[in-house]
Every structure is written in C-alpha cells, then in structure tokens.
Amino acid sequence: MEYSKEFKAALSAFSSVEKDRLIFRLLKKDKLLSKKLYFELIDQETTDNKRDAMEEIIDEKILLASKYIGNQKYFLSIVRKISAEITEHVKITTDKFGEVSLNLLLINKILDHNQDLSRQRFDNVYKLYIYLINKIVKSLLLTKKLDEDYWIEIDEHLSELHKKIKDNNYLQKLCINNSIDLNWLKCENIPENLDSIIKEIKAQGFLR
Numbered sequence: 001m002e003y004s005k006e007f008k009a010a011l012s013a014f015s016s017v018e019k020d021r022l023i024f025r026l027l028k029k030d031k032l033l034s035k036k037l038y039f040e041l042i043d044q045e046t047t048d049n050k051r052d053a054m055e056e057i058i059d060e061k062i063l064l065a066s067k068y069i070g071n072q073k074y075f076l077s078i079v080r081k082i083s084a085e086i087t088e089h090v091k092i093t094t095d096k097f098g099e100v101s102l103n104l105l106l107i108n109k110i111l112d113h114n115q116d117l118s119r120q121r122f123d124n125v126y127k128l129y130i131y132l133i134n135k136i137v138k139s140l141l142l143t144k145k146l147d148e149d150y151w152i153e154i155d156e157h158l159s160e161l162h163k164k165i166k167d168n169n170y171l172q173k174l175c176i177n178n179s180i181d182l183n184w185l186k187c188e189n190i191p192e193n194l195d196s197i198i199k200e201i202k203a204q205g206f207l208r
C-alpha cells in the first residue's frame with residue numbers, strides 16, 4: 001500500500017502524545033513488529049547471540065520430536081513450527097546467514113534420525129522428504145546471495161547434509177527423481193542459474 005503526501009502530512013501533524021498512542025496501538029496488534037523494534041532499540045543480545053539460542057532450540061526440539069517419527073503427520077507439524085520460529089528469528093534480526101545455516105541445521109538434525117526414518121514406509125515419509133528437499137533448494141538459492149566469506153561455514157553444513165542424504169536411500173532417490181543434483185551441495189558448485197533450473201523442475205510437476 002502506498003501512502004499519499006496528504007496522508008503522510010496528516011500523520012506528521014499528530015502531536016507527540018497522539019503518535020505515541022498510535023504506535024502502542026499498532027504494536028499491540030503486530031507482535032512481530034514489537035519484537036523487531038525491541039531487538040533493534042534496547043535488546044542487549046546480538047544477532048549472533050540470537051542465532052546461537054536458535055541452534056539450541058532446534059537441537060532440543062528435534063530431539064524431543066524424534067519420539068514421534070512413527071507419527072509422520074504430527075512429526076512434520078512440529079518441524080513446520082520449528083521452521084516458523086526460524087522465520088521469525090530472521091524477520092526480527094534480518095539474519096541472512098542464519099536463514100541458511102539454521103535451516104540446514106534443522107535438516108541435519110532431522111536426518112540424525114535416519115535409522116528411525118528408514119523404518120518408515122516410503123509413502124509415510126514422502127511429504128517430509130519433499131518438504132526437506134524444498135528447504136534444501138531454498139537454502140542453496142539463498143546461499144548464492146550471501147557474501148562468499150560465509151561459504152566455509154555453509155559448506156560444513158552442506159558436507160554433513162550430503163553424507164546423510166547418501167545414507168538415506170529413499171531421500172537420495174527422491175532427490176534424483178526430482179532432478180536435484182547432490183553435487184550442488186557445495187557452495188562453489190551451486191549453479192548461477194539455479195533459480196531458473198528450479199522453476200523448470202517445478203514447471204514439470206516435480207518438488208511436490
């Protein structure tokens with residue numbers, strides 16, 4: 001929504017008291033904005049502190065959720081909630097590196113339980129695996145936008161992920177069947193035109 005000059009002028013004409021009241025009313029309705037402003041204005045924790053805390057949350061919550069791997073619908077719902085927490089962290093802190101590293105950590109923590117996942121029928125884990133593959137693709141796309149100084153750390157996550165996919169027969173085959181090249185799991189090997197490649201793959205009905 002674009003605001004006219006007249007509207008902006010009318011807002012500027014508010015007294016400081018009226019502006020304060022308006023701000024607090026808006027913040028009550030937008031908790032995310034409230035958290036973002038708190039972080040930017042007075043929070044003593046840095047983005048790195050927040051990212052470290054999220055890493056611990058991911059580790060703990062996936063460990064607890066692993067008890068429900070046999071109930072894939074419920075397990076995936078927990079994974080989605082953790083993913084939403086990562087998204088909120090990114091929106092509050094604008095942590096672009098964390099957007100990649102935390103999502104790759106999430107995937108790796110899930111695949112720490114490959115042994116339990118391998119006991120499930122393929123049709124039971126299909127939705128989870130497609131969800132993870134899409135998250136991998138998004139992480140690779142975001143990695144191309146990061147400064148190359150971050151690539152060493154991202155490659156550590158990708159190397160671990162590559163090994164775990166190789167150890168998971170169903171997931172590996174699903175990656176191949178959806179035209180996802182596992183050689184991309186190294187920063188320098190991510191295609192420059194990956195966005196176009198993925199659009200074409202989706203246009204053919206894959207990654208669903």
